[in-house]
Amino acid sequence: MKLGQATIKDIARELNVSTSTVSRALKDYPGISDETKRKVKELADKLNYRPNAVALSLRKSKSFTIGVIIPEVVHFFFSTVISGVEEVAFANGYNVILCQTNEKFSREKSSVETMLSNQIDGVLVSFSRETTSFDHFKKMIDLEFPIVFFDRIPDLENTINVTVNDYQGAYNAVKHLIDQGFKKIVHLSGPDNLTISKQRKEGYLDALRDSGIKVKPEWIVECPYGTEKESILITTELFKNKENRPDAIFAHHDIVAAGAMMALKALNLKIPEDVGVVGFSNWQFSSMIDPPLSTVAQPGFQIGETATKILLEMISKKTNMESFPQNIVLDTELLIRKSSVKV
Amino acid sequence: MKLGQATIKDIARELNVSTSTVSRALKDYPGISDETKRKVKELADKLNYRPNAVALSLRKSKSFTIGVIIPEVVHFFFSTVISGVEEVAFANGYNVILCQTNEKFSREKSSVETMLSNQIDGVLVSFSRETTSFDHFKKMIDLEFPIVFFDRIPDLENTINVTVNDYQGAYNAVKHLIDQGFKKIVHLSGPDNLTISKQRKEGYLDALRDSGIKVKPEWIVECPYGTEKESILITTELFKNKENRPDAIFAHHDIVAAGAMMALKALNLKIPEDVGVVGFSNWQFSSMIDPPLSTVAQPGFQIGETATKILLEMISKKTNMESFPQNIVLDTELLIRKSSVKV
DNA sequence: TTGTAAGCGTTATCAT
DNA sequence: ATGATAACGCTTACAA
Numbered sequence: 001m002k003l004g005q006a007t008i009k010d011i012a013r014e015l016n017v018s019t020s021t022v023s024r025a026l027k028d029y030p031g032i033s034d035e036t037k038r039k040v041k042e043l044a045d046k047l048n049y050r051p052n053a054v055a056l057s058l059r060k061s062k063s064f065t066i067g068v069i070i071p072e073v074v075h076f077f078f079s080t081v082i083s084g085v086e087e088v089a090f091a092n093g094y095n096v097i098l099c100q101t102n103e104k105f106s107r108e109k110s111s112v113e114t115m116l117s118n119q120i121d122g123v124l125v126s127f128s129r130e131t132t133s134f135d136h137f138k139k140m141i142d143l144e145f146p147i148v149f150f151d152r153i154p155d156l157e158n159t160i161n162v163t164v165n166d167y168q169g170a171y172n173a174v175k176h177l178i179d180q181g182f183k184k185i186v187h188l189s190g191p192d193n194l195t196i197s198k199q200r201k202e203g204y205l206d207a208l209r210d211s212g213i214k215v216k217p218e219w220i221v222e223c224p225y226g227t228e229k230e231s232i233l234i235t236t237e238l239f240k241n242k243e244n245r246p247d248a249i250f251a252h253h254d255i256v257a258a259g260a261m262m263a264l265k266a267l268n269l270k271i272p273e274d275v276g277v278v279g280f281s282n283w284q285f286s287s288m289i290d291p292p293l294s295t296v297a298q299p300g301f302q303i304g305e306t307a308t309k310i311l312l313e314m315i316s317k318k319t320n321m322e323s324f325p326q327n328i329v330l331d332t333e334l335l336i337r338k339s340s341v342k343v
Numbered sequence: 344m345k346l347g348q349a350t351i352k353d354i355a356r357e358l359n360v361s362t363s364t365v366s367r368a369l370k371d372y373p374g375i376s377d378e379t380k381r382k383v384k385e386l387a388d389k390l391n392y393r394p395n396a397v398a399l400s401l402r403k404s405k406s407f408t409i410g411v412i413i414p415e416v417v418h419f420f421f422s423t424v425i426s427g428v429e430e431v432a433f434a435n436g437y438n439v440i441l442c443q444t445n446e447k448f449s450r451e452k453s454s455v456e457t458m459l460s461n462q463i464d465g466v467l468v469s470f471s472r473e474t475t476s477f478d479h480f481k482k483m484i485d486l487e488f489p490i491v492f493f494d495r496i497p498d499l500e501n502t503i504n505v506t507v508n509d510y511q512g513a514y515n516a517v518k519h520l521i522d523q524g525f526k527k528i529v530h531l532s533g534p535d536n537l538t539i540s541k542q543r544k545e546g547y548l549d550a551l552r553d554s555g556i557k558v559k560p561e562w563i564v565e566c567p568y569g570t571e572k573e574s575i576l577i578t579t580e581l582f583k584n585k586e587n588r589p590d591a592i593f594a595h596h597d598i599v600a601a602g603a604m605m606a607l608k609a610l611n612l613k614i615p616e617d618v619g620v621v622g623f624s625n626w627q628f629s630s631m632i633d634p635p636l637s638t639v640a641q642p643g644f645q646i647g648e649t650a651t652k653i654l655l656e657m658i659s660k661k662t663n664m665e666s667f668p669q670n671i672v673l674d675t676e677l678l679i680r681k682s683s684v685k686v
Numbered sequence: 687t688t689g690t691a692a693g694c695g696t697t698a699t700c701a702t
Numbered sequence: 703a704t705g706a707t708a709a710c711g712c713t714t715a716c717a718a
Contacts, residue, residue: 005459005486007695018705023697031703048482053460054406055695057397058710065440065461073425076627079416086416086443090450095457097408098441100429107433114438116348117396118408139391143348228631258631284419285628288571288601350711361689366713374687398711401694 006047015039026051057119065095066311067115067123071103071152076283077253077300078126081150084304085124092312094121105130112136122146122311124304127154129191129224146314150307152194160314162307162328166196169296169332170203173278174250176294176334178211180342182248182276186219186238188231188260190252197252200280204250219246223256231259232266239267239275247275248340254279254286254295261289261339276340291338299330306330349390358382369394400462408438409654410458410466414446414495419626420596420643421469424493427647428467435655437464448473455479465489465654470497472534472567489657493650495537503657505650505671509539512639512675513546516621517593519637519677521554523685525591525619529562529581531574531603533595540595543623547593562589566599574602575609582610582618590618591683597622597629597638604632604682619683634681642673649673 008026012019017036025032025040026049043049057063068085070078082098089096097120099111108128115123125137125147134154140147141158153161177185187204190197201220208215221238223230231251239245251257257279261271269275271291279286282297306328314324351369355362360379368375368383369392386392400406411428413421425441432439440463442454451471458466468480468490477497483490484501496504520528530547533540544563551558564581566573574594582588594600600622604614612618614634622629625640649671657667 008697009695019695020697020706021704024704027697033703036703050456050460052401052462052695054397054400054462055710056697058395058401058694058712059696059698061710063397073416073422073429074419074627076417076419079422082416082441083443086441090442095461096441098425098429098439099433100426113393114396117393118438119395119397258628262631283628284417285601285626285631288605288628288632290633351713352711362711363690363713364688367688376687379687395711398694399713401696401710402712402714404694 005052006044006049007052008049010047011040011043011049014043061119063095063119063121064093065097065118065120066308066315067097067099067111067118067120069099069101069108069111069115069123069125069127071101071126071128073098073100077151077281077298080300081126081304081307084301084306085308086304087301088305088308088312094312101128103129105133109136112140116140116145121315122148124307124311125149126151129194132193146311148307148311148314150303152196155195158326160310160324160326160328162303162310162330163196164298164303164330164332166199166332167203167206169280169298169334170200170250171207172203172332172334173280173294173296174204174207175211176336177248177250177276177278177340178207178213180272180276180340182340182342183213184219184244184246185213185248185250185276186221186246188221188223188234188249188251188256190222190226191224192222200252223252226253226256228255228259228262231256232263235260235263236267239264239269249275249277251277251279253281254283254293257293257295257339258285258289261293271339272342276342278340282335286335287337294337294340295335297333297335299332302330348395349387349392350395351392353390354383354386354392357386404462406438406462406464407436408440408461408463409651409658410440410442410454410461410463412442412444412451412454412458412466412468412470414444414469414471416441416443420494420624420641423643424469424647424650427644427649428651429647430644431648431651431655437655444471446472448476452479455483459483459488464658465491467650467654468492469494472537475536489654491650491654491657493646495539498538501669503653503667503669505646505653505673506539507641507646507673507675509542509675510546510549512623512641512677513543513593514550515546515675515677516623516637516639517547517550518554519679520591520593520619520621520683521550521556523615523619523683525683525685526556527562527587527589528556528591528593528619529564529589531564531566531577531592531594531599533565533569534567535565543595566595569596569599571598571602571605574599575606578603578606579610582607582612592618592620594620594622596624597626597636600636600638600682601628601632604636614682615684616686619685621683625678629678630680637680637683638678640676640678642675645673 025037101107150162279295286293368380444450493505622638629636
């Protein structure tokens, strides 16, 4: 495309051979004289020849590019996943095209269109908060287009998903709070339509139930946006009255937990003496805040790696769809720090 | 590429017209009967026709794709920049291909090759910590390949760069520490080969000089990796002895500052009473740590937006190279929080 | 108003 | 050992 870029044709012309000869020489096909090979390669080198990946894509119906659709890059979790994706993709000669939806359904749909138009070989998806219809993904699946969902997975048949055990992670976190002697544990939950939110809520509920603690409905508050500000407002509301004040928080993720901690401090409540706090995701900052935040760590990098490995396998069709594990569930790890440990 | 994907040929065959007619009808070219247009569009719709972007790329020598080469996605600053890039690219119908170098020179070189092979229309670059030779970029520039550097800019002629005023940001930060009464201010600096590191160091030096403070050589310590751990080690070393102990830290970025704060706390030094701390970049966590960290905020999103806008202009050659501003320098903002304010 | 054909860069197939 | 040709999907002179 760049004016200066040499093509196979240029080499062929200059050497008075055919393009097929050049093509073959460059890839060491049998049946090309060493002499020719040498000349071709030398000239290619000199002209700084670089195969045109676009022409190859067209010819081979394969672009060596995978797409990633995620809500937002700036979320630590997602950027960690991308790192894992990039790593595996790069190691296998694949490029990564990135589309962030900013949690918008419309952007997600157009991202899917773009990706299909661009003949990408497969796609990794974690869908937006707004997404409730999955027709756009269904379409891809029906076309047998390689697609792997991670973190946020859809309610569809025959999808391949990579997640962490959100239920167990939440269960362990809440169990830990109970073990520490906390009894009135509220849950700042995530958007209701996401499976991860449901799973974490279930884990929370079951942990309380298993310990014989009756859950009050007002203990579960949805934080749909998951921002610090939202969390501060909600937490302040929950804790401002002395009577019946809860004594612990299990937050849907660390930003929400951090917001809650700020609100608690503003109310002059001590963490963990008055209120224990556990978050989810182990964001970069979680070990640095005061007190350090206990949290459920998700292996983001590993999620990215795993999802990409599976996707690349699907692409190269080493195996058929049926042989793929439908759901890969990775383990979380409860990191106990000061915010939840009674002294 | 997907077996199921309809092409212009399919439509042509089914409708008994030529492919050119279909092509023209689809894009409302003049000189096509309304009747034909209608039929073509209807069928296209029914077959779920989607133009093959790869074929278009090849034909037009234009891929509507830009590349981004950065050290690491997981850095809050870079992911913020990507957000800005994505936003502008998307709004203009461009895709974003992402390559992270993991701060490796070799990866950077191969990324450049990949991008060139893939006929991307332009590239945004913030190079790796290891990079000291710029031949690979020089090659692109000589080919008049559209390229915009941001944040980390090379020592090359005729490049277009988007940065923040690191010098001024650092100067303001250190001036602020001096105004607060701190006198023995150390600088935990960045990798020496990066312009940003040099600029920040200069700002630091000039601020001290302008206030008549003599800088001791041992006050400047390089933190090449910029990790929390590295910073903890270095800070502990710097502050463990009572005599001649410094009384403030200006860190090259917030992670380093956060590490320093952890080290100070471990030494039982109070922030900001005993030691004032200012960071750089306003990472997400900076307002949440204890005490909240004063820092120099960089407009990451805006850097991404600006760089991408310029790149797209270069691509569409609305203007010629000479008319481009060589250096866009955006302003930083000093965010004063508790970590640097003497009570 | 529509069709024909060439071409973007590459490779696979069939000749020679 | 090498060449000619068609094809991938699409656009665009040029012709009709």
